[in-house]
Amino acid sequence: MAKKAKAPEVQTEETTPVKVGQGVVVGTDLLNIRKGPSVNDRVLYVIYKDTTVEIVSEPNPEWYEVITPSGHGYCMQIFIKRT
Numbered sequence: 001m002a003k004k005a006k007a008p009e010v011q012t013e014e015t016t017p018v019k020v021g022q023g024v025v026v027g028t029d030l031l032n033i034r035k036g037p038s039v040n041d042r043v044l045y046v047i048y049k050d051t052t053v054e055i056v057s058e059p060n061p062e063w064y065e066v067i068t069p070s071g072h073g074y075c076m077q078i079f080i081k082r083t
Contacts, residue, residue: 021055023064023080033073037063044073053080 025031029049034041037059047053047068053075054067063074 020057021082023053023055023066023082025049025051025053025079026081027079031075031079033066033068033070033075035073037065037074041074045070052083055080055082 025047026049030046031048031051032043033045033047034043047070051068053064056065056067056072058077059065059074062077064077064080065074066072066080
């Protein structure tokens with residue numbers, strides 16, 4: 001009787017975004033954090049001027065993917081000063 005081949009183990013990647021930089025909110029008193037990198041994406045929550053954020057990625061030239069004290073989302077780059 002032939003032996004059955006063992007299925008390879010599937011390795012899962014870490015789902016926590018990797019931090020690539022830090023910034024602070026400037027140029028506005030309230031900044032919308034959105035579900036995706038577009039003004040058409042839903043606002044998840046709002047953060048205040050001078051809030052520090054961790055920059056995870058730059059999905060396009062106008063947006064950052066960020067981690068804030070309130071969670072994860074996307075915001076326009078013009079309102080973040082990299083530190």
